[in-house]
Amino acid sequence: MHRIGFLMSDGFQIMALAPQSVFEYANMTAGEAFYTLENFSIDGGEVRSSLNVAVSTRPLRGKVDVDTWFVAGVNDPLSSPAPEEILAFLRKGGQRARRIAGICTGAFVLAEAGLLAQRRATTHWYFGREMQKRFPDIRVEEDRIYIVDGPIWTSAGMTAGLDLALAMVEKDLGPEIARSVAHKLVMHHRRAGGQSQHSEMLDLAPKSDRIQNALNYARQNLSRALTVEELADSVHLSPRQFSRVFTLETGQSPAKAIEGLRLEAARLMIEQSRHPLEVIAKETGFRDRRHMREAFVRGFGVPPQAVRREARVDVE
Incomplete structure (x- = not known):
């Protein structure tokens, strides 16, 4: 007992x-x-x-x-x-x-x-x-x-x-x-202790449905390159108009926001799966493992390997 x-x-x-x-x-x-x-x-x-x-x-x-x-x-x-x-x-x-x-x-x-x-x-x-x-x-x-x-x-x-x-x-x-x-309890899964408290989508908090739809489109297609032209076309705006409205509503450029979404998706995959880092990099749209590492250090202050080690310690 x-x-x-x-x-x-x-x-x-x-x-x-x-x-x-x-x-x-x-x-x-x-x-x-x-x-x-x-x-x-x-x-x-x-x-x-x-x-x-x-x-x-x-x-x-x-x-x-x-x-x-x-x-x-x-x-x-x-x-x-x-x-x-x-x-x-x-x-x-x-x-x-x-x-x-x-x-x-x-x-x-x-x-x-x-x-x-x-x-x-x-x-x-x-x-x-x-x-x-x-x-x-x-x-x-x-x-x-x-x-x-x-x-x-x-x-x-x-x-x-x-x-x-x-x-x-x-x-x-x-x-x-x-x-x-x-x-x-209808809990999707037990979140790893090292998982971030924040959601990139929530932090961006766009004011219009168009920019929200563009972000949804981006999240569903992270494995692709995702140019400004493609995102703008997905919500029927010109690239120039899209970039201006996107930055005005989110406070970030489209490129920076997309990198944030890629980082969030990659981090979740690292914490919740055993996929090799090369596979995760490809699935989340980074050029390669090195590119993902550079983004992790820039965004989180630690490399992907450190995130994986911490996630494993949390479940031991």
Whole structure:
């Protein structure tokens, strides 16, 4: 029996409880109650979320025997620091657990407790730079879905907590059960921890359907060269008009935007497949492996091999 405790205080973000469904379905898939789950707070009783939803909790008193702690985040960790009682518990009793996970801004609670010192960690991208500024002894990697550093696990935004929980199930019960749980929860797959929090398509955010359609066309044809003329023709604009409108709406030139889409597609293939880098380069429209490497170093600061190594470490 593996006991999981969810630690929260008033104002917690309700999505922090979503990983409980992963463990519930892991029990169903395994055919036994491998996990038991309980909610905890300092004094016990009802704790209210940021939406004012009341959740019943046990108090952090006496002997609390938990194998894995999940620390809930809040909407704004900068204006709502964790209660000192929770920090004191994590510094002492919490460290008796096998694992401690900070969900989204729950990573700030772990940081305030000193548990992330000299470790790699992530949090919601909106607060990543502030975490690095406030806690310079942490190696904050703000563009990650989740990070595992020894017994400490941290995740990005709230939905990334599902990926983190699924990774725990895979580690505890194996990949077959994890895949079955993902299928039952209608999760497309478990995103690798090294996967980017950002979507190039979302970042571009074009204002018109024409430019959105051009981007969709580009994404569906990344293996080809994709000239401005071809993209313009796909949405019935002249190349000059297309380039002007595209840059006005996205803030990027068509060439730069297409390279971003190629990088995103290549990174996903590297993280989620075992295809050779030469094949991935060809499928995503780079001239060759060397060209893809140059783009990766320019865009991500690391070569493709480093992305693949990190993705493999995340699932081990």
